[in-house]
Amino acid sequence: MSNRPFAHLDALESESIHIMREVAAECANPVLLFSGGKDSIVLLRLAEKAFRPCRFPFPLMHIDTEHNFPEVIEFRDHRAKELGERLIVRSMEDSIKKGRVVLRSETQSRNAFQSVTLLDAIAEFKFDACIGGARRDEEKARAKERIFSFRDEFGQWDPKNQRPELWDLYNTRTHSGENIRVFPISNWTELDVWEYILRENLEVPSIYFAHEREVIRRESGLLPVSHLVQPDADEHSEKMTVRFRTVGDMSCTCPVASNAATVEAIIAETAMTRITERGATRMDDQTSDASMELRKKEGYF
Amino acid sequence: MSAIEKIPLEQTELLRFITAGSVDDGKSTLIGRLLHDSKSIFEDQLSSITNTTRKRGMMEGVDLSLLTDGLQAEREQGITIDVAYRYFATPKRKFIIADTPGHEQYTRNMVTGASTANLAVILIDARKGVLTQSRRHAYLASLVGIPHLVVAVNKMDLVDYSQSVFDGICKDFSAFAERLNLHHVDFIPISALKGDMVVERGDRLDWYKGTTLMDLLENISISHDVNKEDFRFPVQWVCRPHTEKLHDFRGYMGRIESGAIQVGDPITVLPSGLNSRVKEIVLYEGTVAEAEAPQSVTLTIEDHLDISRGDVMVKTGDLPQVTKAFDAMLCWLSEQPLDPARKYLIKHTTRVVKAVVNRIDYQVDVNTMNQETSDKLTMNDIAHVNIKVQQPLVCDDYQRNRATGCFIVIDESSNNTVGAGMICASA
Numbered sequence: 001m002s003n004r005p006f007a008h009l010d011a012l013e014s015e016s017i018h019i020m021r022e023v024a025a026e027c028a029n030p031v032l033l034f035s036g037g038k039d040s041i042v043l044l045r046l047a048e049k050a051f052r053p054c055r056f057p058f059p060l061m062h063i064d065t066e067h068n069f070p071e072v073i074e075f076r077d078h079r080a081k082e083l084g085e086r087l088i089v090r091s092m093e094d095s096i097k098k099g100r101v102v103l104r105s106e107t108q109s110r111n112a113f114q115s116v117t118l119l120d121a122i123a124e125f126k127f128d129a130c131i132g133g134a135r136r137d138e139e140k141a142r143a144k145e146r147i148f149s150f151r152d153e154f155g156q157w158d159p160k161n162q163r164p165e166l167w168d169l170y171n172t173r174t175h176s177g178e179n180i181r182v183f184p185i186s187n188w189t190e191l192d193v194w195e196y197i198l199r200e201n202l203e204v205p206s207i208y209f210a211h212e213r214e215v216i217r218r219e220s221g222l223l224p225v226s227h228l229v230q231p232d233a234d235e236h237s238e239k240m241t242v243r244f245r246t247v248g249d250m251s252c253t254c255p256v257a258s259n260a261a262t263v264e265a266i267i268a269e270t271a272m273t274r275i276t277e278r279g280a281t282r283m284d285d286q287t288s289d290a291s292m293e294l295r296k297k298e299g300y301f
Numbered sequence: 302m303s304a305i306e307k308i309p310l311e312q313t314e315l316l317r318f319i320t321a322g323s324v325d326d327g328k329s330t331l332i333g334r335l336l337h338d339s340k341s342i343f344e345d346q347l348s349s350i351t352n353t354t355r356k357r358g359m360m361e362g363v364d365l366s367l368l369t370d371g372l373q374a375e376r377e378q379g380i381t382i383d384v385a386y387r388y389f390a391t392p393k394r395k396f397i398i399a400d401t402p403g404h405e406q407y408t409r410n411m412v413t414g415a416s417t418a419n420l421a422v423i424l425i426d427a428r429k430g431v432l433t434q435s436r437r438h439a440y441l442a443s444l445v446g447i448p449h450l451v452v453a454v455n456k457m458d459l460v461d462y463s464q465s466v467f468d469g470i471c472k473d474f475s476a477f478a479e480r481l482n483l484h485h486v487d488f489i490p491i492s493a494l495k496g497d498m499v500v501e502r503g504d505r506l507d508w509y510k511g512t513t514l515m516d517l518l519e520n521i522s523i524s525h526d527v528n529k530e531d532f533r534f535p536v537q538w539v540c541r542p543h544t545e546k547l548h549d550f551r552g553y554m555g556r557i558e559s560g561a562i563q564v565g566d567p568i569t570v571l572p573s574g575l576n577s578r579v580k581e582i583v584l585y586e587g588t589v590a591e592a593e594a595p596q597s598v599t600l601t602i603e604d605h606l607d608i609s610r611g612d613v614m615v616k617t618g619d620l621p622q623v624t625k626a627f628d629a630m631l632c633w634l635s636e637q638p639l640d641p642a643r644k645y646l647i648k649h650t651t652r653v654v655k656a657v658v659n660r661i662d663y664q665v666d667v668n669t670m671n672q673e674t675s676d677k678l679t680m681n682d683i684a685h686v687n688i689k690v691q692q693p694l695v696c697d698d699y700q701r702n703r704a705t706g707c708f709i710v711i712d713e714s715s716n717n718t719v720g721a722g723m724i725c726a727s728a
């Protein structure tokens with residue numbers, strides 16, 4: 001047993017760096033998806049470790065639902081600038097204007113439609129590999145996800161037709177029009193991510209920490225009040241001390257009651273917590289046991 | 302950049318293992334038990350599988366095996382098709398389980414899951430004893446070179462926790478295992494269902510003096526699972542920043558696959574055979590004096606050599622083989638049989654080359670381990686073959702060095718991964 005704190009992170013980190021370098025070396029036109037969330041913040045540090053003193057051999061891209069928390073967008077721009085790397089932003093608003101996305105209402109959750117804008121951006125820039133921060137511990141359907149996950153011309157994922165992945169010899173080959181999603185932190189858990197953020201002293205958007213916020217209590221969880229979500233006639237909102245475990249669409253990302261104001265406190269809470277990250281925070285994933293899987297098949301990350 | 306002596310790298314806190322068993326031996330129950338008793342199951346998961354347990358008509362308890370059910374199609378059919386990865390942690394270690402189901406695609410799935418494992422748990426049903434399948438699992442574990450094997454004799458509750466049943470199974474298994482290249486085998490009597498000897502000892506197996514399964518997983522020494530002797534550094538990427546400050550910087554990026562290296566060590570670049578010395582070992586945090594497997598690092602060297610991705614740096618004097626033809630054990634993974642007339646691609650370390658299967662020497666019957674002559678390879682077949690490649694590979698015998706002995710075969714027209722190979726290179 002070693003005395004070094006979080007020593008298992010060394011092994012995870014080295015694996016992730018190796019994956020990033022494989023993408024850079026073997027894919028013609030990769031991109032790193034950066035949302036401003038904690039998982040992609042870890043990806044950026046891993047990219048620094050993989051490629052500095054060189055520049056990243058890929059741009060960063062954010063698919064903006066325009067339902068994002070303003071703190072997260074501010075953080076995203078600040079971080080990209082600090083790194084001196086190119087940031088591409090493609091907005092769902094454009095897909096809506098072009099008629100590619102048709103929403104039932106302005107306030108409806110946009111998570112499910114991100115795939116349209118993402119696939120359009122992939123086509124626009126001819127990306128053949130998208131590096132993302134998904135983890136296998138997030139959800140049942142992800143447990144079988146490959147690190148290099150192959151998508152057909154329509155961006156679709158066929159769970160029965162995945163390439164076997166052996167040792168760390170990754171098959172990165174695609175035909176033109178097809179692409180690969182790469183998940184360098186597949187083997188990390190939510191706790192690993194927070195421990196790494198602590199160890200590397202990484203900055204994260206303020207909404208991850210406990211703060212006061214107007215929320216509405218609904219059966220499925222707390223909902224933050226914003227221009228997208230207002231209390232119904234028979235509801236009232238209240239001020240609570242909360243934090244977010246994920247950052248996504250403001251209309252459906254639920255905070256949890258928490259006093260954790262530092263990364264250390266978040267780690268302590270995460271180690272104790274008894275509810276999965278998605279179960280706690282994403283209303284759209286609760287609708288059915290298999291909802292994530294259906295979305296993935298349609299090209300969602 | 303500041304100079305740091307060495308960043309210590311501890312591999313020992315991450316253990317990857319695989320569970321192997323025939324259908325109904327209790328694999329899912331065991332994984333569920335490990336997750337449950339180590340408190341790695343979340344409340345929402347537990348309530349969801351409790352609901353499903355009730356829906357399926359079981360009025361009491363929870364069916365822990367539901368926890369590891371993956372995708373919708375499988376949930377509907379009630380079978381698992383592929384390799385799924387599970388995570389849990391105890392204060393001592395973090396664990397990654399490669400969960401591979403046992404049915405006809407088994408060889409392919411087990412080889413895949415085993416390829417990254419430090420340890421395999423082979424489940425045997427105490428009532429049934431050592432079956433053909435158990436032998437197959439043990440053979441595959443030895444083929445893929447899994448360093449540690451644990452035989453978990455399950456359902457001890459159904460044989461009255463009998464010591465003589467357990468002893469008999471240990472004896473049978475050992476007799477057979479002698480023929481295999483297994484490094485280390487442990488036997489543990491358990492009841493995955495009741496929880497005996499998994500995380501808790503229970504009080505029904507008092508005659509057994511060994512450790513619980515969890516104890517073993519937490520404490521088994523895995524620091525020697527990677528080859529510590531032979532320095533092997535396949536170049537992944539060459540870093541040339543072209544900035545004013547770093548105008549002449551030329552860093553070779555990659556992961557140390559085995560062995561260790563220090564600044565000043567003489568190195569040989571293969572396949573070219575040119576020599577130089579290590580000038581700097583660069584990490585994001587600064588430069589270090591030494592580094593070891595499996596660290597990802599950037600190396601600079603004293604001389605200007607033409608080095609690119611696919612080349613391998615080794616320590617001068619400790620040379621691997623550089624060859625355009627080699628023997629290998631090849632496991633076929635694709636529904637489309639091997640076509641000996643065709644060219645395939647082989648990915649080995651960071652190099653991709655064209656290859657043909659020159660000769661199939663024999664096929665191994667995974668159930669009996671008998672060698673049979675054969676002129677074809679279909680899915681799940683394992684054969685001893687000779688392969689010719691267009692450019693030389695820098696390789697070691699797989700049993701000596703997993704990282705430089707393994708390769709995958711890619712079908713150039715479909716881009717699928719169709720084979721997994723382990724190089725046999727007698728020194």
Ligand SMILES: Nc1nc2c(ncn2[C@@H]2O[C@H](COP(=O)(O)OP(=O)(O)O)[C@@H](O)[C@H]2O)c(=O)[nH]1
Nearest residue numbers: 324325326327328329330366455456492493494
């Ligand atoms: N009595 C008893 N039954 C067990 C034990 N382990 C598993 N089972 C039962 O054996 C059946 C098959 O178990 P399962 O975990 O689904 O097997 P798998 O096909 O290997 O994943 C289920 O009905 C389990 O409840 C055990 O230790 N004792």
